[in-house]
Amino acid sequence: MKKVILFALTLLLAASTASFSTKQTAFAADTPANPIDKPGWVLTKHDEFNGTTLDTSLWVTRYLGFRTSTDRGNADYDFKDGSIVLRVTDRTPTYYSSGDPMKVSSLQTAQGDFHQGSYTKHHNEPYASKFSQKYGYFEIRAKGQADRSGHSAFWLNTDDPSIYPQSTRNTKNQLEIDVFENFRRNQYRFNLYNPMNAGIGNTNGGTYSFDFSADFHIYAMEWSPEYVKYYVDNQLVKQLDASNLVDKPMFVYLSLYVNTWGGDSSPTYPAEFTIDYFRAYQKADQVDVKQEAENLPIVLSSGVTKENWNDGASGGGWVKVLSDSTNDYAEFTANVPSPGAYQVITGYRSGSARGTAQLSINGQTHGSAIDMYGSSATYKEAQITVNFGSAGDKKFRYTVTGKNASSTDYQLGIDYIRLVKVN
Ligand SMILES: [Ca+2]
Ligand SMILES: [Ca+2]
Incomplete structure (x- = not known):
């Protein structure tokens, strides 16, 4: 009982602090960047997004290109204050030509027509993998979209074509870890999907104690043979059993969507998903x-x-x-x-x-x-x-x-x- 009261008090305090700081808008509550060196871990890939051009040896700028025409999945992005800003505006074309309102701006470290195998194949997208990794620690520092219609996502799929047999390509075949799907400014989902093993299909969500569109926070996922863990600002938030997850290397997406997914049908443009850095690590004694x-x-x-x-x-x-x-x-x-x-x-x-x-x-x-x-x-x-x-x-x-x-x-x-x- 004591704990509950303390928690309620903390909430009250947080609420009063929040309203106070809202008046004093000069004060941000950015979580500072982590040191790039992480004890016990080895940095295997990173992009600090501190330049003015995108590293195309790491990122593919067209989202799941096999699903739609070539002019509909291109990422809209810019660099600002040492971060990359993914953007969806009123001028962004809808991703599909079918009338579906979804718009997207996304970067990913691989592409292939087997990812998210589904729908009609529109193009022969060349399979390319710039970075993928099995197990490790995957971290970004980011500020999410204020738009309440869509969501931003930091997520992973496998880039191994062998688990996407041709015969099942037209079913929605995902091997996927969603570190987060952030929506409505303070809500998230942390998901694990493995269609190859019926025992895994977890959607887990919650509410942050902050508005992710207001400030930078650190979001990270640790993946081991036994579990996946979700960390926010270096605090463990969720843990899921991963012992039945297919142990294939996964590649990374940073995606911003505007649609009606968040429950609001009126987009607020421009929607922006700002990422200060992306970093991937492996355990020091397990580097591969x-x-x-x-x-x-x-x-x-x-x-x-x-x-x-x-x-x-x-x-x-x-x-x-x-x-x-x-x-x-x-x-x-x-x-x-x-x-x-x-x-x-x-x-x-x-x-x-x-x-x-x-x-x-x-x-x-x-x-x-x-x-x-x-x-x-x-x-x-x-x-x-x-x-x-x-x-x-x-x-x-x-x-x-x-x-x-x-x-x-x-x-x-x-x-x-x-x-x-x-x-
Ligand atoms: Ca090769
Ligand atoms: Ca940066």
Whole structure:
């Protein structure tokens, strides 16, 4: 009983403080940004949105493009005071041409026609994955929309096409974590969906003690094999069982919707969802980062060219290096998130015209040469262990050392570089 009374008192105090501060509008109650270093965790990807251009090596700017025409799903955004502002205005086209009033402005770190598999397929959207991760801590600092018709969302889907079989593409197939769906200025939903396992389909909501459109707050989700936890301003708010969730990497959306979802049919324009930063972490002893070759900066030796192919590769692409003699090379810049020992796994596509390649990292040779020859095209992996003395961008160079006697050429096929922490 005591607790209840205390809670009621706190509410009363909060209410009186709120009305007081409303009069003194100069005082904001922004939750300050967290330090980017998170003890026990390793930063695997982030965007502080402090510049004036969008990092398109991380973000796709068209929302679920396979569902609608190309001019209807494009994100409207701007940069302001070190944040990105997603915006929906009276001029934003409705997402569908059908008369559905929904408008959207969204960024996401992958796209493919299997996401949210449903509806009519309008376009052959190329599958691309710029960032996805299994487990970890995903955090944004943001200010939500004042509009009461729609909602903003910080959410994740898997980018693994294998769990979206063709046969079920036309059913609403989601593997999804909604860190939040924020609506009506102080309400949220924290959801977990897994259609592959009928036991999971949780919608959980609540009310914040603040108006999310007034100030910046920190919203975060921790995902482990056992649970997902929702944190607001670094305080645990909700926890759900995730032990039956399909353990596939997930990519990230930052989305603003205007429709009637929030229960109000009159949008307030412009609706704005302002994000100060996006950060993703993995537990320090569980770092497992896959960097797709097709997304990495690449330098080729003189006279060598490359082609980007898809063919069902990881992340939607692989790089065919058209090397034709020994000592030709392809050098990828990939990030090592923290110092220490890692399995360095090269994902490659074998073929009848492949050469052998020696990996060096920042000029230091590691392991033996990889024979990429195969009588048929197959995705394979080559693995070595490397001890990194420091974190940061490193140059992963594959130098042609020769070719298998059966091979017709010296080409290379690189799909990804994956780093798995060795403990
Ligand atoms: Ca920022
Ligand atoms: Ca790839």
